[in-house]
Amino acid sequence: MLDIYPNAPPPSHVRARGEVTISCRSNGLTTTLNKLRQAGSLKCFFPKTCRNELQAVLLNSAGGLTGGDQLIISARVEPQAQLTITSQAAERIYRTLDNHESLIRTELHVSNNAHLNWVPQETILFEGCALRRSLTVTLEETSSLIIIEPIVFGRREMGETLTSISLNDRIEIYRSGQPIFIDVIQMFGDAEEELDKPSVANGARTVTSVTYIASDAEAHLAGIRQLLPQEAGASLFHSDTLVMRLIAKDSNDMRKWLIPILDRLTQKGLPKCWSL
Numbered sequence: 001m002l003d004i005y006p007n008a009p010p011p012s013h014v015r016a017r018g019e020v021t022i023s024c025r026s027n028g029l030t031t032t033l034n035k036l037r038q039a040g041s042l043k044c045f046f047p048k049t050c051r052n053e054l055q056a057v058l059l060n061s062a063g064g065l066t067g068g069d070q071l072i073i074s075a076r077v078e079p080q081a082q083l084t085i086t087s088q089a090a091e092r093i094y095r096t097l098d099n100h101e102s103l104i105r106t107e108l109h110v111s112n113n114a115h116l117n118w119v120p121q122e123t124i125l126f127e128g129c130a131l132r133r134s135l136t137v138t139l140e141e142t143s144s145l146i147i148i149e150p151i152v153f154g155r156r157e158m159g160e161t162l163t164s165i166s167l168n169d170r171i172e173i174y175r176s177g178q179p180i181f182i183d184v185i186q187m188f189g190d191a192e193e194e195l196d197k198p199s200v201a202n203g204a205r206t207v208t209s210v211t212y213i214a215s216d217a218e219a220h221l222a223g224i225r226q227l228l229p230q231e232a233g234a235s236l237f238h239s240d241t242l243v244m245r246l247i248a249k250d251s252n253d254m255r256k257w258l259i260p261i262l263d264r265l266t267q268k269g270l271p272k273c274w275s276l
Contacts, residue, residue, distance in 0.1 A: 127161065131168070
C-alpha cells in the first residue's frame with residue numbers, strides 16, 4: 001500500500017490505513033466498472049441505479065480517523081463515462097495522539113466527454129483533531145464535474161466545542177495541466193473563536209464548498225443564487241466554472257440548503273444516502 005508518510009516512520013498507534021482505486025468506462029449504453037482495488041479499512045460498494053452512471057459508495061470500516069491514520073482514494077473516468085462517488089456516512093476525525101495528523105489524499109481524473117460527481121457526506125471534526133486533506137482533480141478539455149466538501153466543526157446539538165484543532169484542507173483542479181481552481185482552508189487552534197468572527201462564519205459551524213464545471217455553468221448561476229440563503233454566495237469563476245460557499249449553523253441546516261442545489265445540478269441524481 002502506498003505510504004503518505006514518505007519521510008517519517010508511522011506512529012506506533014496507527015489504527016487505520018485504507019486505499020481504494022476505481023476506474024470506469026462507457027460501453028455505449030451505460031457506465032461499467034473497469035478496475036477496482038481496495039485495501040485496508042477503506043471499502044467500496046456499487047448500488048444499482050436506474051441511471052446510466054456508475055455509483056460508488058465509500059465506507060471506512062475503522063469508523064473514523066485519528067492521528068496517523070491514512071486514506072488514499074483515486075478514480076479515473078474514461079471517455080463518455082459517468083461516475084458518482086459518495087460516502088455511506090459522515091467521516092469523523094477524532095482527537096490525535098502524539099501530534100500526528102490524520103491524512104486523506106484523493107486524486108481524480110476525468111477524461112474528455114466524461115462526468116464525475118464527487119459528493120461525499122460531511123467530515124465531522126472533533127476536539128483535538130488534526131487533519132491534512134488534499135483533493136486533486138485533473139480534467140481534460142471537455143470534462144465536467146461536481147465537487148462538494150462539507151465540513152462540520154463539532155456537533156453543536158451534542159454540546160461539542162472545538163478549542164484546539166489543526167485543519168489543512170486543499171482542493172486543486174487542473175485542466176490540460178493548467179490550474180483553474182485552488183481552494184485552501186486552514187485553521188489552527190481555537191475554531192470556536194475563529195468561526196464566531198462575523199468576517200469568517202458569524203457563528204456557523206458548517207462550511208461547504210461546491211464547484212460545478214460544465215458548459216452550462218453560467219446558465220445555472222441565477223437559479224442557484226435563488227436557492228441559497230443570505231449567508232451563502234455563488235460566483236462564476238470562468239464561463240464554465242461555478243463556485244459556491246455555504247455556511248450553516250449545523251448539519252441539518254446545511255443539508256436543507258445543499259440538497260436542493262445538488263438535485264438541480266445532478267438532475268435529481270443525488271445518491272440515496274444523502275436523503276434528509
